[in-house]
Amino acid sequence: MTETIDQIKTRVVGIDIRVDRTTFAVVDIRGEIVAQDYFLTTDYHDVNDFVAALCEKVIALMEENGGYETIRSVGVSAPSASSVTGCIENAANLPWKGVIPLAAMLRDQLGLAVAVANDAHITALSEKSYGSAHGMKDFVVVSISHGGLGSCFFSNGQPHLGFNGFAGELGHTCVEVDGRQCGCGNKGCLEAYCSEKGLIKTAEELIAASKEPTLLSEQQELSIKTIADCCYKGDKVAIEVFRKTGEILGLGMANYASVLNPEAIILTGDMTQAGKWLLKPMRASFEEHVFHNIKNKTRILVSILKEGERDVLGASALAWDVKEYSLFK
Numbered sequence: 001m002t003e004t005i006d007q008i009k010t011r012v013v014g015i016d017i018r019v020d021r022t023t024f025a026v027v028d029i030r031g032e033i034v035a036q037d038y039f040l041t042t043d044y045h046d047v048n049d050f051v052a053a054l055c056e057k058v059i060a061l062m063e064e065n066g067g068y069e070t071i072r073s074v075g076v077s078a079p080s081a082s083s084v085t086g087c088i089e090n091a092a093n094l095p096w097k098g099v100i101p102l103a104a105m106l107r108d109q110l111g112l113a114v115a116v117a118n119d120a121h122i123t124a125l126s127e128k129s130y131g132s133a134h135g136m137k138d139f140v141v142v143s144i145s146h147g148g149l150g151s152c153f154f155s156n157g158q159p160h161l162g163f164n165g166f167a168g169e170l171g172h173t174c175v176e177v178d179g180r181q182c183g184c185g186n187k188g189c190l191e192a193y194c195s196e197k198g199l200i201k202t203a204e205e206l207i208a209a210s211k212e213p214t215l216l217s218e219q220q221e222l223s224i225k226t227i228a229d230c231c232y233k234g235d236k237v238a239i240e241v242f243r244k245t246g247e248i249l250g251l252g253m254a255n256y257a258s259v260l261n262p263e264a265i266i267l268t269g270d271m272t273q274a275g276k277w278l279l280k281p282m283r284a285s286f287e288e289h290v291f292h293n294i295k296n297k298t299r300i301l302v303s304i305l306k307e308g309e310r311d312v313l314g315a316s317a318l319a320w321d322v323k324e325y326s327l328f329k
Contacts, residue, residue, distance in 0.1 A: 009072035009324070013058055013112075014316035016122070017041060017078040019093045019146070022050075023308070024058050026065045027316035031130055033309060035065040047096040048105075055109040073113040074106060075319030077122035077311045079148070082165030083318075086116045089166075092183035093148060115322035119143070119311065120150030120168060121159055123268055126314030128154060131305040132266045140262045141303075142170060142253065144271035146196040148183070153260055170256055171195070175248055190252040194245055196224055196270055203227055203241045210237050224273050231277045242277040249278070250285025257298050258291035264299035268310065272302050 011034065016023045018041060025036035039057060044050035062068050080091035086103025088094065103116040117125075124141040127133040133141070137157040143150045149171030153160055160167050171191035172184050179188030180201065192198050200222045207216050214237035215230040216222065230238035253265055271278060279300075287295055303310065 009070055011066060011070045012072050012316045012319035013062065013074045014312035014314070014319060015054070015058070015074065015076040016119075016311035016315055017076065017094075018119075019079070022054060023312050024054070024061065025309075025312040025316070026061060026071070027313065027319075031313060031316070033312065035061055036309075036312065037061055042095070045095050047100050050096070051102070051105045051109065055106065058110065071112060072324050073115070073319040073322050074110060075122075075315035075317065075322070076102065076106065076114065076116045077119045077315045077318075078102060078116060079119050079150070080166075081116050081118045083115065083117040083121065083161055084163075084165035086114070088116075092185075113319075113322045113324055115318045117315075117318055118150070118152070118165065120152040121161065122311050122314035122318060123150070124152035124154060124159060124314075125317050126305060126310045127266050127268070127303060129317045130313055131310070132301045132303055133264065136263050138261070138263050140168075140253075140256060140260060140265045142265060142267055144195060144249075144267065144269040146270060149191040149195050151256070153256075153262060155260070170252060173252060173255070175252055190248065194249045194252070194271070199224060199227065199241065199245050199271070202244055203238075206237050206241055206244075212236070214238065216241075224270055228274045228277055231274075239277060242274055243281045246278045246281030246283075247285045250282040250287075251289050253282070253300075254286045254289035254291075257286070257294065261294055262298060264301055266301045266303055268303040268305075269307075 010029045011026055014025050014027050021038050022041045023038040026034040028034055062071050078088050081088045088100040088102050103114045107114045120143055123143050127141050133139045140153040151170035152168045172189045174188045175190045176188040180192035181187055182189035182192040203222050215235045216238055219226045227238050227241055
């Protein structure tokens with residue numbers, strides 16, 4: 001009689017669903033990306049079509065890189081996703097509305113165990129596993145991108161996810177009563193002022209109110225990069241755009257830190273491209289408003305991970321935690 005020994009599967013799939021594009025990768029047990037690809041999320045207005053296309057592309061990538069039998073499980077990062085339910089729930093910026101049972105849909109088509117979590121949770125997990133939070137137990141990650149502002153915090157080495165999996169929604173805390181309309185439906189949210197969309201809105205308001213010429217008026221497109229470029233050229237209105245944004249962001253983060261007392265706050269996402277123009281006023285505002293016993297005791301860091309790899313790595317780390325399962329064993 002021939003004895004057989006079970007083989008350990010040494011690879012997982014990490015998937016990062018964003019408003020504009022979806023990235024997916026095969027990742028090995030050491031956290032190395034074996035292969036990676038992407039497609040445009042915006043090409044699929046029906047979630048069933050999106051899931052079918054995603055599964056087809058993931059299966060092709062698996063087969064081209066070691067085969068289906070080497071894959072243990074799948075981890076997914078998505079906006080407004082709950083790790084408790086495995087669903088995307090009422091995402092403000094995705095084309096699909098309502099509650100989407102994403103984990104179940106992917107599991108049924110891929111035949112593998114699937115774990116789904118909020119994109120901010122995934123970013124924090126990636127930072128703890130591979131990035132600036134490695135070795136930390138109490139920290140906050142704040143992700144600022146074109147679409148929004150997300151956050152997640154770890155307490156005593158574990159992510160705090162809350163009862164329904166939506167803890168840490170810093171972007172949807174109110175910084176101005178009856179302020180700007182936010183995509184979530186509320187008004188005055190931090191995200192409405194400190195995402196790239198919010199930054200551009202502030203720039204448009206200051207351009208309209210300015211009594212002196214500004215290089216911002218000459219830009220074909222306003223973005224974090226073009227506004228920052230104008231700052232480096234000494235444009236006063238552009239500098240004021242980041243000063244106002246940094247002041248509001250610092251206030252929001254100070255409130256957060258006063259409740260959580262983290263060792264560090266790690267910033268990720270497109271907004272970090274602004275460098276000193278955003279970070280200097282943000283830090284000043286943070287120290288002005290934070291609880292006095294933790295003033296000057298919270299490190300504010302910028303992520304060291306590559307923007308295109310961070311969240312697929314975080315999703316892969318999530319995949320290792322889900323119990324192995326396969327329809328085709």
